[in-house]
Amino acid sequence: MDKKIVMSNADINDAAESIAAIIQAVGNSGQRYNPKFGYMLGRNLRILRGENAEYSEAKQDLIQKYGEAKQTEDGRNYWQINTEDRDQVKAYRDELKEISEIEHEVTLFCVDAETLKGWEIPFDYEVALWFLLEDEL
Numbered sequence: 001m002d003k004k005i006v007m008s009n010a011d012i013n014d015a016a017e018s019i020a021a022i023i024q025a026v027g028n029s030g031q032r033y034n035p036k037f038g039y040m041l042g043r044n045l046r047i048l049r050g051e052n053a054e055y056s057e058a059k060q061d062l063i064q065k066y067g068e069a070k071q072t073e074d075g076r077n078y079w080q081i082n083t084e085d086r087d088q089v090k091a092y093r094d095e096l097k098e099i100s101e102i103e104h105e106v107t108l109f110c111v112d113a114e115t116l117k118g119w120e121i122p123f124d125y126e127v128a129l130w131f132l133l134e135d136e137l
Contacts, residue, residue, distance in 0.1 A: 001134050003104050003110040009055040010100035016048035018128045034119040043109045044132060058099050066092040086125075110134045 007015070023041050026033060060079075066081040066088050081092050112134045116126055 001110055002107050003134060004105050004107050005068055005131060006103050007051075007106050007131075008101050010105050012048055012052050012104070012106065013055060013100075015131060016045060016052050019045045019048065022125050022128060031137070033121060037088075037119045037121060040132065047106065047108060055099060055102075059096060062092055062095055062099075066095075071092060092126060107130060 019041050023038075023045065026038070026041075063079045063081060067081045070078050070080050072078065082088050108131070110132050116129070117135065
């Protein structure tokens with residue numbers, strides 16, 4: 001069932017990272033779960049990443065605005081905030097906070113608590129996926 005949820009950019013980012021981590025853990029575990037569980041994870045990850053695209057881009061723009069150009073040992077360029085430069089860190093965090101707090105209505109694919117329990121997934125997955133429940137706890 002689809003459910004509309006109001007989430008901030010930071011919440012969307014955190015939710016996408018949580019789902020991606022669970023997908024990776026499931027893949028690495030060798031454990032077989034109900035295919036509907038995998039479907040729910042995949043569908044919601046795609047939705048959240050789509051909703052998160054502009055936020056991710058804005059974060060990268062801010063890193064370039066306030067950060068410093070660096071280079072890896074193999075010659076690849078990247079940008080990084082100098083954590084020892086308090087002014088740089090503060091400016092980055094202040095501007096990022098404004099963007100992080102912007103809220104959006106997101107439509108996610110949710111299931112009821114009984115269905116989630118029936119998939120016999122680890123309890124820590126259930127806890128991490130609380131926002132994907134149809135009904136409020």
